Structures are given as C-alpha cells and as structure tokens.
Amino acid sequence: MFEISPTTRLRRSPYFEATVADGVKGFSSYNQMLMPTGYGNPEIEYWRLINGVSQWDVAIERQVEITGPDAGRLAQILTPRDLSTCLVNQGKYVALCNHSGTIINDPILLKLADDRFWFSIADSNILFWARAVAAERNLDVDIIEPDVSPLAVQGPKAEAVVTAIFGNWIRDLKFFWFREAEIEGIPLMVAKSGWSRQGGYELYLMDETRGVDLWNIVREAGRPHDIGPGNPNMCERIESGLLSWGADTDDECNPFEIGLGKYIDQDVDDDVVGIEALRNIAAQGPKRHQLGLKLEGATPMSPHAVWFDVYAHGRKVGDMTNGVWSYRMKQNIGFGLVSTDIEIGQNVEIHKEDGQVISALTCALPFI
Amino acid sequence: MFEISPTTRLRRSPYFEATVADGVKGFSSYNQMLMPTGYGNPEIEYWRLINGVSQWDVAIERQVEITGPDAGRLAQILTPRDLSTCLVNQGKYVALCNHSGTIINDPILLKLADDRFWFSIADSNILFWARAVAAERNLDVDIIEPDVSPLAVQGPKAEAVVTAIFGNWIRDLKFFWFREAEIEGIPLMVAKSGWSRQGGYELYLMDETRGVDLWNIVREAGRPHDIGPGNPNMCERIESGLLSWGADTDDECNPFEIGLGKYIDQDVDDDVVGIEALRNIAAQGPKRHQLGLKLEGATPMSPHAVWFDVYAHGRKVGDMTNGVWSYRMKQNIGFGLVSTDIEIGQNVEIHKEDGQVISALTCALPFI
Numbered sequence: 254m255f256e257i258s259p260t261t262r263l264r265r266s267p268y269f270e271a272t273v274a275d276g277v278k279g280f281s282s283y284n285q286m287l288m289p290t291g292y293g294n295p296e297i298e299y300w301r302l303i304n305g306v307s308q309w310d311v312a313i314e315r316q317v318e319i320t321g322p323d324a325g326r327l328a329q330i331l332t333p334r335d336l337s338t339c340l341v342n343q344g345k346y347v348a349l350c351n352h353s354g355t356i357i358n359d360p361i362l363l364k365l366a367d368d369r370f371w372f373s374i375a376d377s378n379i380l381f382w383a384r385a386v387a388a389e390r391n392l393d394v395d396i397i398e399p400d401v402s403p404l405a406v407q408g409p410k411a412e413a414v415v416t417a418i419f420g421n422w423i424r425d426l427k428f429f430w431f432r433e434a435e436i437e438g439i440p441l442m443v444a445k446s447g448w449s450r451q452g453g454y455e456l457y458l459m460d461e462t463r464g465v466d467l468w469n470i471v472r473e474a475g476r477p478h479d480i481g482p483g484n485p486n487m488c489e490r491i492e493s494g495l496l497s498w499g500a501d502t503d504d505e506c507n508p509f510e511i512g513l514g515k516y517i518d519q520d521v522d523d524d525v526v527g528i529e530a531l532r533n534i535a536a537q538g539p540k541r542h543q544l545g546l547k548l549e550g551a552t553p554m555s556p557h558a559v560w561f562d563v564y565a566h567g568r569k570v571g572d573m574t575n576g577v578w579s580y581r582m583k584q585n586i587g588f589g590l591v592s593t594d595i596e597i598g599q600n601v602e603i604h605k606e607d608g609q610v611i612s613a614l615t616c617a618l619p620f621i
Numbered sequence: 622m623f624e625i626s627p628t629t630r631l632r633r634s635p636y637f638e639a640t641v642a643d644g645v646k647g648f649s650s651y652n653q654m655l656m657p658t659g660y661g662n663p664e665i666e667y668w669r670l671i672n673g674v675s676q677w678d679v680a681i682e683r684q685v686e687i688t689g690p691d692a693g694r695l696a697q698i699l700t701p702r703d704l705s706t707c708l709v710n711q712g713k714y715v716a717l718c719n720h721s722g723t724i725i726n727d728p729i730l731l732k733l734a735d736d737r738f739w740f741s742i743a744d745s746n747i748l749f750w751a752r753a754v755a756a757e758r759n760l761d762v763d764i765i766e767p768d769v770s771p772l773a774v775q776g777p778k779a780e781a782v783v784t785a786i787f788g789n790w791i792r793d794l795k796f797f798w799f800r801e802a803e804i805e806g807i808p809l810m811v812a813k814s815g816w817s818r819q820g821g822y823e824l825y826l827m828d829e830t831r832g833v834d835l836w837n838i839v840r841e842a843g844r845p846h847d848i849g850p851g852n853p854n855m856c857e858r859i860e861s862g863l864l865s866w867g868a869d870t871d872d873e874c875n876p877f878e879i880g881l882g883k884y885i886d887q888d889v890d891d892d893v894v895g896i897e898a899l900r901n902i903a904a905q906g907p908k909r910h911q912l913g914l915k916l917e918g919a920t921p922m923s924p925h926a927v928w929f930d931v932y933a934h935g936r937k938v939g940d941m942t943n944g945v946w947s948y949r950m951k952q953n954i955g956f957g958l959v960s961t962d963i964e965i966g967q968n969v970e971i972h973k974e975d976g977q978v979i980s981a982l983t984c985a986l987p988f989i
C-alpha cells in the first residue's frame with residue numbers, strides 16, 4: 254500500500270477530524286476531496302451495514318446549487334429525465350449526459366424550491382459543466398458549490414437512529430424525499446437516501462464548522478444499536494448492482510448500456526442537452542450492456558485499480574469494471590460492461606492484468 | 622500518514638510499474654489519475670533537480686485534443702490570450718477562464734497543426750468544459766483525451782540527457798516549442814518545457830503500452846549524470862513562484878490576482894469566454910494579489926492540507942495557500958493570496974489550523 258500525500262488540492266471533509274478519531278486508515282479522492290475508504294476491518298464494516306447501522310463521511314458528495322429565475326429551466330436542460338412532476342422537497346436520481354449522449358454524472362437532484370436545486374454529484378466536475386451551459390444559453394441563474402456536506406446513516410437500524418435524533422416524522426419520509434431540520438443548532442436537510450440498498454438516510458450538513466458535532470450526535474444516538482464508522486461499501490454496492498460513475502463507466506458509456514435507460518424520457522424538451530443523441534442511441538440499441546459476473550474460485554480478490562478484459566470465444570468482448578469478494582455469496586463477483594452479443598448465463602473468461610485467466614458466468618443484476 | 626486505496630476511478634499512469642520499481646512511496650490524485658509524490662527522500666530529490674537531472678511521471682498532465690475545421694476557432698474561444706501569432710510546433714502558457722473571469726485551468730496550449738491543438742492541463746476537467754462550449758456554439762470539432770502521457774526530464778543536466786537520446790537538434794528547441802520524434806519505435810513529442818525553473822524537457826509519450834520502455838530509456842541515458850526519479854517538486858516550485866491551480870487558487874480567483882494578467886490580451890476577440898468579465902476586472906483592479914511569505918523560525922514545516930489564515934492589524938487579510946521549507950533559503954516560505962492593501966515588505970501573521978501563530982514578512986515572487 255502507498256501513502257496519500259497531503260495537498261491543498263484535495264480538500265478535507267468537515268468530518269475529517271472525527272474520522273481520524275474513529276481510526277480511519279485510508280483515503281481515496283473524489284470530487285477533489287479526501288474520501289475515507291476504511292477503518293481497518295472491511296468485513297466487520299460490511300456486516301455492520303448489512304445487519305446494523307453505519308455512519309459514513311460522504312462530504313465528497315458535493316452539491317451544485319442552481320438558484321435564480323431560470324433555475325428550473327436549467328435543471329431540466331441538464332437532465333434527460335422529465336422533471337415536470339418533481340415536487341419541492343423531492344429528490345430524483347438522474348443521468349446527466351453530454352451532447353453526444355455520454356453519461357457524465359449520475360447525481361440525485363434535490364428540488365429545494367421552484368427556483369433552487371441541488372445536484373448531489375458523483376465524481377466529475379458538474380459545477381463547470383452547468384456554468385458553461387448556463388452562460389452559453391444566457392440563463393439567469395447563479396451556480397455555486399454551497400457549504401453542504403452529507404453524512405450518511407445506512408443499514409437496517411438507520412431508521413431507529415435517525416428517528417431518535419429528529420423524531421417520528423422521519424418514518425414518514427418517502428424514498429429520495431427530504432426535509433429541512435435542525436439539531437443542536439446545526440442546520441441540515443434530512444433525506445431518505447444513500448448509496449446502499451440497506452436503507453438509510455443522508456444528513457446534508459449545512460455548516461462546515463459543525464461536522465464533528467454532527468458526527469458525534471449520530472454516534473451517540475447510534476450507540477444502543479452498535480453503530481460504527483464505515484464508508485460507501487464496495488462489496489455491498491456490487492452485490493446490490495449500484496453504479497459507480499467513472500469506475501464502471503468510460504468516456505463512451507451511455508445510460509442505456511448501464512441500466513439507466515428508464516431514467517431517460519425521450520419525449521422531454523428538445524432543449525435538453527444530449528436528448529437528440531439519446532433518442533438515436535435508443536432507436537439503434539446500445540452496443541454494450543452491464544451484466545453481473547460470478548467468478549470461479551474461492552480466493553477472495555482485492556479491489557483492483559484497472560479494468561480487466563472479458564473474453565468469449567477467444568476474443569475480447571468487453572471489460573470487468575470492478576470486482577470484489579462477496580461475503581454473502583462467498584465468491585468473487587463483478588460488473589461486466591460487455592458487448593450485447595453476450596447473454597445472461599454465458600461462460601466468459603476474465604483476463605487479469607497479471608496474465609491470470611479466470612472463468613466466469615454472466616448473470617442479471619443485482620446479485621442480491 | 623494514511624493509505625491511498627486502489628480504485629478504478631483513479632487511473633494508473635503508463636509509467637506506474639516503472640515508478641513502483643524505482644521505489645515510489647506515495648501518491649496524490651490529479652485529473653483522476655494517480656500521481657507519484659515521492660521516492661522516500663525529499664531533500665535528495667530536491668537537490669537532484671537543482672544540481673543534476675530528475676525524471677518525473679507527469680502522465681497526469683492530460684491532453685485535451687481539439688481537431689477539426691473549427692479547432693483553431695475553439696482554441697481561441699477558450700483562451701483569453703491572442704493565439705493569432707502562435708505557430709505550428711509552438712506551445713503557449715494560457716489561463717483558461719470561465720464566463721465570470723475566474724481561472725479554471727492554466728495549461729500549456731500546443732499547436733500541432735492549424736486544425737489540431739492540445740491543452741496540456743492542470744487539475745480540472747477541461748474535457749467536459751471544452752465540449753460544452755463547442756457543442757453550445759455548434760462548432761465543427763472533435764474533442765477527446767488522446768493516448769498521450771508526458772514524462773518530464775528536469776534539471777540543469779536535462780539537456781545532456783535528452784540530447785543523448787534524440788540528438789543535437791534538441792539544443793535548438795526554443796522554450797515551449799516541441800517537435801515530433803521517435804525512439805526505439807516509441808512515438809512522442811519532445812517539448813522544451815516542464816513544471817520547474819531548472820530547465821528541461823517533457824516527452825509526450827503517444828503509446829501507453831510503451832511507458833516503462835520510455836522510462837528505462839531515459840534512465841539509461843541519464844545514468845552518466847546520476848539521474849534519479851522525482852516528481853513536481855513542492856519546494857522548487859514555491860521558490861520559483863510557480864502556480865499550482867486548485868492548490869493556490871479558489872473559485873473566485875482571476876488571473877490578475879495571481880500574476881497572470883500578462884497572459885490576458887484584452888483586445889482579443891469578443892467571442893472569447895470570459896473576456897468581458899476580464900476587461901472589467903482589469904479596469905477595476907483585482908481585490909487580492911499573490912505575494913511571497915517568509916516565515917520566522919527554523920523548524921521545517923510539512924506540506925499542509927488546508928490554507929492558513931493571514932492576519933494583519935488584527936484582521937484576516939487573506940490566505941497562505943501553500944508553504945514549504947526552502948532548502949536553499951533555509952527558512953519556511955509560502956504563497957499569500959491576500960488583499961491588495963497588503964504590500965511587499967509588510968509584516969503579517971500566519972494563523973495555522975492548530976492555533977499556532979507565526980510571524981512572516983511579505984516579499985515579491987519568485988523567491989529565487
């Protein structure tokens with residue numbers, strides 16, 4: 254393992270000191286911030302998410318805030334999903350695309366008011382992107398990265414913890430909806446969301462000076478439920494079929510290839526960026542699709558840093574974008590981004606960078 | 622120190638295996654790639670750059686390639702520096718700005734042909750930016766990230782090493798000019814450039830499968846000159862007054878604040894992104910400027926991860942963006958991004974995040 258060097262190019266989270274106090278061991282970078290990646294025992298952290306409750310520093314989910322008279326118009330222009338039915342306090346998962354229909358981010362869009370939106374983004378620069386489109390179209394908007402840093406509470410016991418903090422109204426929140434709240438003077442938005450399929454909430458902290466306070470409030474409320482620190486969990490997210498933009502996608506990937514076609518409304522406004530290209534792709538059908546891969550062998554694989562080649566009938570048919578040892582399935586699993594010639598239930602070969610060849614069986618997603 | 626976790630979101634350089642073989646100890650991320658940050662002895666690596674020759678994996682300097690009938694037009698639209706005199710095989714340092722005049726990158730622009738340009742970028746997503754502007758203006762261009770990965774050879778003995786590889790024509794290259802070349806079948810561009818003030822070259826490798834080969838060719842050619850591995854050097858670049866975009870700038874920073882006003886041609890085409898805002902900023906004068914800071918005390922400081930507050934007369938007047946122990950000046954030095962009320966030769970206080978207060982004297986840049 255290598256060290257990560259301190260630099261002012263990679264910003265710290267408001268929860269940084271709290272994660273250090275809780276024993277964080279490693280980081281990655283995400284949206285030019287440090288993202289905690291583990292506290293020393295991946296398996297314990299995994300089972301805590303599956304059976305209990307876990308708290309995650311996901312301040313790296315930066316917000317791109319759009320305000321002003323044309324805010325709603327710009328939000329729709331950037332998003333090939335029909336937003337006309339989106340209500341205030343509702344969130345929607347959306348696939349942002351460029352003019353060629355390539356997916357450039359897959360944020361949650363939060364509608365705070367008719368003239369105020371957040372894109373809660375994955376790991377690419379949507380701040381610059383949105384500003385470019387807005388300025389080129391002379392829209393009357395302000396686009397900033399506000400002081401907002403989510404803390405995720407995830408797992409089957411998350412509801413009990415978050416209810417203990419905020420009250421019973423938490424139980425009435427619908428999936429992806431959110432509400433403004435305050436705890437001990439800390440302003441935040443509470444959303445029923447999170448990058449796992451185990452249920453949970455994201456607390457959108459709106460005062461970066463109170464990160465450690467909020468972390469500790471969650472920890473105290475979670476104590477009866479044995480809460481512990483964690484982070485977006487590689488194993489759970491692959492088992493659950495959750496996409497990691499930039500890790501599972503490349504610069505030619507469109508939403509139809511990765512199971513996000515249902516978020517593309519082809520009859521949306523013609524002004525939406527990429528909609529013409531997306532209609533053409535939909536009409537022709539995508540060239541690749543994302544499948545599950547179940548690998549032979551009982552030796553747990555480590556997270557890899559490069560895509561592996563997927564072969565069938567002696568030729569390359571695509572890539573294995575990410576793989577992991579599944580603690581529940583007790584085998585190595587991964588995502589294939591492969592030719593649509595490859596079907597579910599087919600045998601393929603994974604060619605690792607080190608020359609090792611592993612047999613695998615394709616399957617539908619999610620795994621669990 | 623913390624570990625950096627492997628992920629397919631952070632791409633490896635074509636030189637990765639070579640840097641591991643040469644004992645790389647740490648990484649940062651830059652343009653969503655792993656960037657080597659040291660080989661275990663910062664002081665030796667520094668003096669090697671100052672007195673000898675050093676080879677750096679700077680594949681993280683990604684290229685944004687613009688080709689097509691409107692390539693020259695788009696290059697100028699993105700760049701508030703007059704490119705009309707830029708010749709084929711010439712490079713220019715440019716300050717890319719958004720529509721508000723904020724600097725969003727400071728690449729070298731390389732003109733490969735009248736219809737082919739590279740922006741050799743700092744750490745922000747100009748691929749998306751350029752595509753947004755091009756598509757919104759209906760320009761006839763292709764914009765890609767090509768298979769190009771620079772290897773820098775830096776230091777006073779760099780010329781001898783690069784000449785030994787390519788021949789005496791190297792000595793005739795002018796600053797920022799470049800020429801296509803080949804060595805052992807490896808295609809590349811050789812440019813007289815690099816992110817130090819010690820002289821040197823950048824070899825723009827154009828075949829990612831040959832990274833280790835090129836690394837080893839440079840190492841062999843450098844052996845008589847005691848070449849060794851290094852990376853963009855924090856100490857030398859601060860002594861030399863070289864900007865690190867994103868480390869020394871924020872989301873409100875314009876070129877006039879950081880000494881780049883000379884690269885803004887105010888009478889350039891009105892279609893250039895941000896030119897109107899830049900003219901207004903120039904007319905009103907910037908609110909901040911970048912100065913050198915010489916800190917009291919003889920205890921070498923470590924690279925820091927957050928900006929420190931700069932105080933004068935009991936109030937905050939700006940930030941110290943980066944600081945380092947200068948091996949040549951034998952004191953801690955840094956960059957201040959401070960109110961234009963603060964003049965050269967003035968005493969200020971640095972308030973570190975841990976509460977420590979250090980006296981400092983402002984000075985002109987570069988330090989050396």
